[in-house]
Amino acid sequence: MRKIPTVRLWQAFLCHPYCMMTRRELMTMTTYTIPRHEQILDCLLAGAMGDSLGADIEFANLAQIRARLPEGFSDLPIHQGVPGAITDDTQMTLFTAEGLVRAAVRGTLKGICHPPGVIHHALLRWLVTQAEMPLTEVDDIGLVADRRLNARRAPGLTCLDALRQARTFGALAVNGSKGCGTIMRVAPIAFVAEDRVRGLAMECSALTHGHPTGQEAAAAWALILRSLADGDELEQAAASHAHSFGAETRDAILRGLQTPADSRPETTEQLGGGWIAEEALSIAIHACRCARDLEHGLAVAVTHSGDSDSTGAIAGNALGLMFPGQARSHRWAAQVECQDLIERLAADLALAISGQMDDLVTRYPGA
Template structure:
């Protein structure tokens, strides 16, 4: 292949003669020859051999924009969430008064050292990644075995996360797949006690938590559910693995459902939130979440922008409905992704989780190009997150257990179906 073009994940390729556009969603250097996989605007997957004349046929598009179900939106969702998590990590346990003293009247706006480095992610991003891994392994299991309970497979993945915290679960846990081998994930980043205890005590995969917690540890990790069928039920059921209070898991379902409506139907954030509440708002156990989200929609309609004091009136974001409400309010009122995330982290509360929720929403809407370059340059695990986003597009579209191909075997090795 000519050195004049070196496509990478999520580059947009444009055919030099037909103007066809493809988003690169996988690079397979050993299959059995170098190969790219691209997705077109209709969702079709195209294998592209990296032959000597590749650069005569394809160019990397500059400023290509986003199409409706562009895989780059998935990358934006995951990276935006991680960026919000990392920005908020340095101030998670600080009051607004202390944030003012430390960072000035604008609050924190640049990555600041936390956990020994700038751009450090927390347990929020770690658990988001393991949730995504479990969802992809569930795809492999369903295809290869014909039967699957996805929350059980996600549960197994979250137990692998627990191992990275040097905590031994009650049940046996497989250590296969690629994600657990990422050494940077083996780091304790203030994991929530509810998540740790619920996972540690679970005796079987898919077993709901036996507690009455509605902490935000369920809602903050479920964004990947938006890109799989039945996002509301899937996110609710996976959040319920650690959080037993209805608000704790139904708020998670609503968050994933809002994201899925934006992703699948190109709704605005306001439309997605309103329609999701219309469909799910009257479910038993949804009252707390419905009430606070309706308040946020009213504030937005009145033109009220989030301020640290205004956010404080909603709460600290330590519980599920408050975290979702704060992240949603900041995303609704944001001039751009950076504006929304900085509003979401500058308050006296759970800044990393509210920043992550706002970042998931705004990253999906605006794509990864909207994330400030100086944030991305320092963001921990950026390459891992990028690969996971690519796999969310690639694995469900390509994996076929009936075809004993090199690529299916490669997927099974990375995402064993259990």
């Protein structure tokens, strides 16, 4: 079989080899660097754990949560009859990752690619799993064919409406929403070429949410995740990006950093319910600052009277990077629905960003 060249122009846009040391790593000369594929898996798996942990209490108030879970969390809950069920948060994150892999394949095979359009195609395939019919034709290859993803678990109305109305791949949403549907799915974008993280996160958020704050909050979180992956501490990562965005996103980051770092739900609720992007950003930063370990941080992220599955998923993405290896070794890893898909997409995304395309081009369409 002909070898596919791995050095392509598209890599300058999308990819950054994880085998190369970052500037910070070269400066600090750390003796141990976590492989990028393990970081991606920790990030996505911990996000799925947080999503699952919050799924069954998403619409419960704090009093109801305490009555239902007087001893806190032990195993991942049963939601809609499924132990460890994931929701649209993890589903859309996986489709975003699949879109990134397909974008890399397209760039390799065709020499040209518009990643937001390919990711949009992926999100439209997710729409099909929600028993919806897009206006534009989509294929039936990959995640869309896995029947486990056909579960409809309170998906965000803004995402549904925007995707229903899309007539072409890459078309921007026509709405004024800044819901957390932008930030909950952005984690895979944190691992593309460093200088493309912000722009790609904003472009992909604009596919479903038209408000600048929704797009900026997603971009800020992707940048924070990237900084964590490159070795920064949470406070350093968040503070370094706070003043490069508009007032709402900047203030959300600062609220997350300045709120007292205690794990009482009453403190978390001072930051809002997480239904809109900047509140979800604040809660995620706060939960990560409070976290003693992965499990504790996830519990803080979901225990409030708001969008618990989304704040759990968002914070989980960062917690997976902050506590390397804990997600992979945690008892909840085996309980998460679609763990096999999470592991496969993490591995394939790592291959794609490193330019190792030979296996991927035989398994992924370039569109």
